[in-house]
Amino acid sequence: MPHEVTMPQLGMTQDTGRLVQWLKQAGEKITRGDLLFEVETDKATMEIEAQADGFLTHVTAGEGDEVPVGKVIARISETADAPDDDTPRSHEPARAVPEPAIPPASPPATETTSKASIEPPSAPGRILASPKLRRIAREEGLDLARLARAGHPQPYHMRDLETLRSLLPEAASPAPSASMRLRAACPQDGFAEFARWAADAQGLADADALLAGLAGASLGHGETVVAVERFGAMRAYRVPRARRLSAVTASDDAPVLRVRDLRGTAIETVAIGAEALPVLTITQRGSALEIILECSAGQMDGPAAIALLDAFASRMREPLRHLF
Amino acid sequence: MREITLSQAVNEAIAEEMRRDPTVFLMGEDVAEAGTPFKVLSGLVEEFGTQRVIDTPISEPGFVGMAVGAAMTGGRPIVDLMFGDFLYLVMDQLCNQAAKQHYMSGGKLTVPMVLRTNLGATRRSAAQHSQSLQALVAHIPGLKVALPSSAYEAKGLMKTAIRDNNPVVIFEDKLMYQDKAPVPEDEYLITFGEAHIKRAGRDITLIATSSMVQVAEKAAAILAGEGIEAEVIDPRTIVPLDEASLLASVRKTSRAIVIDEGHQSYGVTAEIASRLNEKAFYHLDAPVLRMGAMDVPVPFSPALEDLTVPTPERVVEQARKLCAGELIHAA
Amino acid sequence: MADAEPKTNAEDYLRMYRQMVRIRTFEDNANQLYLSAKMPGLTHMYSGEEAIAVGICEALTDEDRITSTHRGHGHCVAKGAEFKEMFCELLGKEEGYCRGKGGSMHIADQSHGNLGANAIVGGSMGIATGSALRAKLQGSDDVTVCFFGDGATAQGLMYEVMNMAALWKLPVIYACENNGYSEYTRTEEIAAGSITARAEAFGIEAHQVDGQDVLAVNALTRRLVERARRGEGPFFMELMTYRYHGHHVGDINREYYRSKDEEKDWKENRDPIIRFRAWLVTEGIASEDEIEAMNAEIVKDAAEAVSYAEAAPYPDASEVDMHVYAD
Incomplete structure (x- = not known):
């Protein structure tokens, strides 16, 4: 089974890393511990070690690319010419969330409900x-x-x-086995204060647009459409590539992600299972927010789910960071 | 508009250019009084004399080589190669000499010559007078290759070829010499590297060259009766190739068949299919198919020869499969 | 030496001598560049055959064309080329005659009527004859000389184009440099019968001449060129000569096809430059000192040109797909 090489997270607030250079070439034999590639964050440049033996294959990130944390950028396979499989998860054995090549400095506030819950479809x-x-x-x-x-x-x-x-x-x-559920927590006042400031100082009165903007940016792949659901009503927003929340506009296009805002309800947590789209559910628990990401393995793989939830939770904690 | 035959169109193009430019001359086997075996050039010697319409001995390498030398020193020869099959005889002069002079001299020498010859099977001429060898010359950098699909293209492409400052090989389909098409009386040129959409459609693109354009158009008519709208595109020159137009069509229809009468393996169809695959992959809803001549020497017997070339019926059959989403050549 | 044309112009003789020495000096430098691994590829030395290129090209104008061979440096120099651009071409530099894209085997100098060397043996015979056809069709009085070796007489193209040249009385002179070897094989082993008789079979007037005697070559060529201009061509010359080096610069051990004694004999007793130098001194056209000074100047010119070429830039990478097609 190939080992997936992912963009490591080197700091809590890091959304992406810039791949400075590969220190091994595609097809090259790799021994665990070899220096594999070099990553630059806003803080530092680090050389990343290989976490498995094998051959470097399926390199998808090029030098200079900004890559979302957790995204698979290559594999270490048993052979140098391991076949390409577009749907690898459909026949890989079940496993827990793939580890980033380097464990984060401090563990993110994410957990999976169980190993079985992210088993790929069969x-x-x-x-x-x-x-x-x-x-x-x-x-x-x-x-x-x-x-x-x-x-x-x-x-x-x-x-x-x-x-x-x-x-x-x-x-x-x-099928329950196709569902992933990840949970994160953060203080509730970060976003609440930010929303007030945005409305008063910036004239951005639509808090749903702000939520959509933060969630869309957390996907990390350019322009996208995010729906926000509250009390059963749904509105979709187009989130541009630029990080300007004022540029988030209402849209009729099909969303790729839904934010279900249950703040202000009595519901403390949810476990609905995967739906047609990945869903981020926000609930309130005392002074904290709980954020649940539910999706199917077909919609998003483990590392991508982790990256999305962590990025969104970070933004909800400190929305101002999003602007810089 | 008046209609003239492909043969008349070629004749007119050459006559007009010879009147326009005194450095243009014709040479080849039986081009003067005989006007070639297909009578394409009849009448030219009467107007221009034997000084400019020159009958040569049966010495293909010799007169093609002489055309190269004349072109390098200020002449604009049109060489008539009686059958496309004789290209094999002149490969050194065409591919080592004509094609490379401009590059080897760092741009100082030019070889403005036209080699007009023909292609096409089903004339019951057997293996050495029936080949479609455009892929051979299209492979060689420095040569341009034009494949007229009707009298209109034959005239416009020939005039452009004569004015081009590079060696140009024009293949006429020898079965089409008597085919008529509307051809304007006013002068016109056809720019190299501009494909022509012969018929618009949304479901599948049929890219076809030379007489295969007719095959594709007949196939498209049959397909239309079944509700499949085929777009027929004629590249007109394969070097240079109007890749942009071909890609635009395939991005629209998501399916394509490339049809050319050269042997299918390593041929023109393979080159075009490969470019579509490389540059329109994410727009393809089905594999791009090649349809060329069978990979056999052209047989004499009509019963066999007719099996070797693409026909409208075979194109329809393949197009139907592609549009129905049938599994094609899957492992 | 053959009877010289009226000795009215000492300058012409000195220029012929000078051109022969320039060729020899060019080749010595080219050989050194090859041996010291400074020249990419390989090359074919003209040394020993200088009297032919010079004797013929001194009878031509810049309007007259020549086609050359893989052994073409001598033709190029004799037709008027400069050392700098030639060495640059040999080293693949941008300032070369062909911007470094042709190299030794394709060197061409359009400005002096050199349509280019050709790496296909016999490959330029069609080009030369076609150039002559163009001259005739356009009523131009230039003449084209087609250089080729004895080896090329085995190519069928030669007989096709000689036939047409004779049929149409084209102003072309076929100059067969018979150096006795077809690459690594003695000419007797590859050529049946007489070479001049082959031309004569087409009704082409053919001459055999001592290719080591520059005055003989020049005198014959001037007569034939004049007649060709008047429409009496084509003509054929077989020029008996010898190449001092192997087939190419890397052909070092060649005793299996020819002896060192034979090479020594040609170099010592039949060298075209030594012979002509002696004649110039005897006739009082130049003194030994003047000749030595001329030689030294040429050596210096060549050394400077080599240094210049070595320091010259290669073509930019953007040139690689330039000049595939003309505008």
Whole structure:
């Protein structure tokens, strides 16, 4: 089983790291402890050691790239020419959250409910689909494995897109094994004070737009659409690549992430399971906020989920940081 | 608009350019009084005389080499190579000499010559008079390659070729010499590297060269009856290649078949398919298919020869499969 | 020496001598560049054959064209090229005649009518004949000389183009430099019958001449060029000569195909430069001192050109795909 090399988190507030250079080349034999690559954060540049023996393969990050913390940037495989598999999780054994190559300086306030809860879906083998359908599905956050689980014959083409979209509601009650649930906590006053300041000093009165902006930025992949749900009502916002919360605008496009704001309700925590989109649920527990991320393994892998939740929790704790 | 044959179109293009530019001359086997075996050049010797319409001995390397030398020193020769199959005889002169002079001299020497020849099977001419060898020359940097698909293209491309300052190889399909098409009486040129959309469609792109454009258009008509709208594009020159237009079409339709009468392996279709794969991969909903001539020497027997080239029916069959999302060549 | 043309112009003789020494000196430097690994690739030395290039090219104008061979430095110098641009080309530098893209085997100097060396044996015969066809079609009176070796007489292209040149009376002179060896094989082993007879079979007037006698070569060429200008061509010359080096600079051990005694005999008794120098002194055209001074100046010129070329820049990487197609 290949070992995944991820962008390490070197500090609590770090969202991304810049890959300075690879110290090993793709295909090169790696021994655990070898210096593998060099990362620059806002604080320092560090050389990162390999955490496994094998061969460096599937290098997806180039030198100079800004990479979200936790994102897989390469693998260490058993052979130098390990096959590419677009849906590796569908046939990798279940395991706990993949470790970052270097453990964070202090553990993030995240936990998983259980190992079983992030077990990948068990669609057998590789899914055959056209490059275009794969791209559209990725853009819309759709999991092609749903088609396979629903028994539709492969290969999949654009003609199957509508079917795939229609499968989503059904998939909202997923097999428990396909669900991930991650929890984080932070003080409640950080965001509350920030929202007041933004409304008074900056004229940004829509707190939902602020929430959407912080959540969208936490995804770390450029312009995106985030929905905010409160008391059952849902509004979607387009979050631009730039970190300007004033540029977050209402949108009719399909969101890729939902923020369910349950502050002000009696609910203290949730365990709904994966839905059509990854959902960040915010509840209030005394003076703290609890933030739950629920998603399916098909929507987001472990490291990506960790990165999202940690980034969002950090922003909720100190929203001003987001601006700088 | 008046309609003339492809043969007349080529003849007109050469005559117009010879009138316009006194350095243009023609040479080749039986180009003068005979006007070539296909009678494409009939009448030119009467207007321009044997000084500018020169019958040569049957010495292909010799007269192609002489055209190179004339072109390097101020002439603009049009060389007639009676059959495309004879390209093998002139490869040194065309590929080692003509193609490389400009580069080897650091840009000081130019070779403004046209080599006009032909391609196309199903004329019952067997293995040495039926080949479509455009891929051979398209492989060589320094040569330009034009493949007219009708009388209109034949005239416009020939005139552009004669004015081009590089060696240009033009392949005419020898079965199309009598095919008529609308050709304006007013002068026009066709810019190299500009593909032409022969028919617009949304479901699949058929990229076709030379006479295969007709095959693609017939296939598109049949497909339209089944609700499949095929877009037919003719690159017109394969060097230079209008990659942008081909990519734009495929990004729209998500599917493509590339059709050329050269042998399928290592051919023009492979090159174009490969570029689509490299540059439009994430827009493809099906594998890009190549359709070329079978990888066999062209057989004589009509019963066999007709099996070796792409036909509208075979194109339709493949297009249907692609549009239906059938598994094609999956391991 | 053959009877000289009227001895009215001592300057012409001195220029011929000077050009032969320039070729020899160029080749000595090129050989050194190769041996000291400063020159990429390899090259073919013209040393020993200087009287041919000089005797012929001194009978031509800049409007007259030549096509050259893989053994082409001599033709290039004789047709008027400069050392600097030539050494730059040999070293692949931007200031070379071909911007470093041709090298030794493709050196061309359009400004003096040199259509270029050719790395395909016999490959330029079509080009030369085509140049002559263009001259005839355009009513121009320039003549094209096609240089080639005895080895190239085995190429079919030669017979195709000689046939057409004879049919159409083209102003082309085929100059066969017969140095006795077709690469690593004696010419007798690759050529049946007579070489001049092959041209004669097409009705082409053919001459055999001592290629080590620059005045003989020059006199014959001037007569043939004049006649070719009047439409009496084509002509064929077989010039008997010898190459001092191997087929190329790396062909060092060659006793399996020719003896050292044979090489010594040609160098000591038939060298075109030694012979012509003696004639110049005997005829009172130049003194030994004047000749030594001329030689020294050429050696100095060559050394400076080599230094210049060694220090000259390579072409920029952006040149790599430039000049594939003309505008």
